[in-house]
Amino acid sequence: MNKDDKISEEQLNAFLDGELESEERSCLFNEAELSDDLDQRLCQQRKLKELVKHAYRDVPQPNRLLSGRRTRTGLVGLAMAACLLLVVGFTTGMFMRGHLEPAQYPGGNATAGNTQAVTAMENYILHVISGEPEQMGLALQKAEELLSTAEPGYPRQVEVVANEQGLDLLRSDVTPFSKEIRALANENVIFYACSKAIQRLEEKGVEVQLVPEAITRYSALDRVVIRMKDGWQYIKI
Amino acid sequence: MAYKNLFGISQRRAFRRLVTNNRERLYRMAYAWTSDPHLADDLVQQTLLKALKNQKQLRDFAAAEGWLFRILANCLTDYRRAKRELLSADDLEIVDRVTPEHQFNDEQLVRRVRRAVQRLPINHRQVVTLVDLEEFSYASVAQILGIPVGTVMSRLCRGRRALREHLLEMKPRESSRPATNIKRVK
Secondary structure, three states, rough: HHHHHHHOOHHHHHHOOOOOHHHHHHHHHHHHHOOHHHHHHHHHHHHHHHHHHHHOOOEEEOOOOOOOOOOOOOOOHHHHHHHHHHHHHHHHHHHHHHHOHHHHHOOOOOHHHHOOOOOOOOOOOEOOOOHHHHHHHHHHHHHHHHOOOOOOOOOOOEEEEEEEHHHHHEEEOOOOOHHHHHHHHHOOOOEEEOOHHHHHHHHOOOOOOEEOOOOOOOOOHHHHHHHHHHEEEEOOO | HHHHHHHHHOOHHHHHHHHHHHHHHHHHHHHHOOHHHHHHHHHHHHHHHHHHOOHHHEEEEEEEEHHHHHHHHHHHHHHHHHHHOOOOOOHHHHHHHHHOOOOOOOHHHHHOOOHHHHOOHHHHHHHHHHHHOOOOHHHHHHHOOOOOOOHHHHHHHHHHHHHHHHHHHOOOOHHOOOOOHHOOOO
């Protein structure tokens, strides 16, 4: 029986992955010196490991969260991603609702028209996902309400982030709210269009033109995360 | 020791740095697991949202990376459970069409390796990529995936064996030798 027959695959892997103690490593080195077969097995395992590393050294990038880089990807998984985005959005909304005290969460469920008092110094990010004019109008109405309830001397920042069908709110050729957006932008409301939603439409051959007040850099969820980390309050419309 | 005390900076800032430093790695791992850029990105975002939500649970900064990857693994598990589907090799075929690797001269090789990785059962795929791409120790992988170290080793072994069959056109060693010759060195 060859010496290298004693060496199991697990041991070879442990050797390659740096999981063996120094003494065991020396022992295996010595045996590999004496056995071409073992040496070949080691080489193959090493090659395999390097192949896997090599294959994922550069991977296709979607829009980035923090670097701001934007690269194009294909149509793969769009349907899945869209579904997932819905789930994520819903989940985000759910856990935020769970975390916000009623007094910190003006309007609660915005669609329910709840109008609880707001705290003066808080900033808000409104997340619009619906393309229904009623919902888009509600978002603008909520933004206006948040501005108007700020205490004098404590200006409140409000940002409207639109994705999925909600992107229609900021598409110049689609939105019925151009004037309202302009008026709110003059009050320093920021309108943010989801870069990922734009990308998806463009991949479908839709030319996306945004109202001049809209800016885009990150995806909607990225933007929400960034603002949440800054302490902003989240309201999903 | 709480990491905010260890580094003398606020928890929020430390967390931000943690996210910034690890997002690329998380994405690469998610892509290796799913072969889908959009899904991978969504999983990473979910991971960051969950991490953000649960950041107070992170008490040991040294364990932060493993903690993030564990959340990522859980997100994938949740996704697969919700979808009630396996990310089969069929899914991989699509990926190759939409991710031209202009930066590689050996595009075919990259595709072949990714396809082989994608053919692995997800349990094996996760272990192989965590070890090979991120070079996590077996103990760390065990912690990330919530499995014993012995299971990590056996999954790694089977995963690499399958890769070897696909990529190096070499049959598993066991099949070419009598079983009695296969022994473990204590």
